[in-house]
Amino acid sequence: MAEQSSGDSQPSNPTASSTARESQRLPFKSPGVLFILPWSVGDSEGGVTQVAVNLLRQSHGAALSPSILGICSWEDKSARYVSVEAGQTVHFRLWFPENWRGMPVYLARLPAELRPLLAILRANNIGVVNLHYVGLAALNFVILRWLRLWRGKIVLSFHGSDLLAAGKASGIFKTLWDALVASADRVVSPSNELATQVSNR
Numbered sequence: 001m002a003e004q005s006s007g008d009s010q011p012s013n014p015t016a017s018s019t020a021r022e023s024q025r026l027p028f029k030s031p032g033v034l035f036i037l038p039w040s041v042g043d044s045e046g047g048v049t050q051v052a053v054n055l056l057r058q059s060h061g062a063a064l065s066p067s068i069l070g071i072c073s074w075e076d077k078s079a080r081y082v083s084v085e086a087g088q089t090v091h092f093r094l095w096f097p098e099n100w101r102g103m104p105v106y107l108a109r110l111p112a113e114l115r116p117l118l119a120i121l122r123a124n125n126i127g128v129v130n131l132h133y134v135g136l137a138a139l140n141f142v143i144l145r146w147l148r149l150w151r152g153k154i155v156l157s158f159h160g161s162d163l164l165a166a167g168k169a170s171g172i173f174k175t176l177w178d179a180l181v182a183s184a185d186r187v188v189s190p191s192n193e194l195a196t197q198v199s200n201r
Helices: 047-059 100-123 136-146 162-168 172-183 192-199
Strands: 002-005 033-037 068-072 080-084 087-092 128-132 153-157 186-189
Touching: 033 047, 047 068, 047 128, 087 100, 100 136, 128 136, 136 153, 136 172, 153 172
Parallel strands: 033 068, 033 128, 068 087, 128 153, 153 186
Antiparallel strands: 002 186, 080 087
């Protein structure tokens, strides 16, 4: 697993990365971790889902508060908690417009969309948000930090095909992707090649 981090610890070579196993714990000592998948665990049993579930299991043995697996669900305007074999999950809405036509609606609804996210972070004492299969919806957590409503860490875990959307972005959406990657405390990928693609966006 290749990793890149922002801040003073970033290597002088922007494409430099270190390899580690995907199953290793995240390198933060924090109150708790919210792992996020863009789909339900039952909807996909693929590698991305298994990675997030394994991280959830391993986090319970770390020096952290109980971690949670977040499930993006359009139907859940407020947090809905469900216990599964691997641990606790929380279903909630996390979205971002797919084209510029949706931006006015998104901006008008932004305060209402951010409130439930902030409530989840505070109620569960979350210090790290780790998003898997990354999309621009991750910007909602960046915005919470920009507003100084939450001061946790943001980890972006790319798994390959999610980079296609980032690579095809143009105009304002390319700018938003660049801002998202630049705002992350760490960018994680399964290989050095993918890490280089992210850094060279």
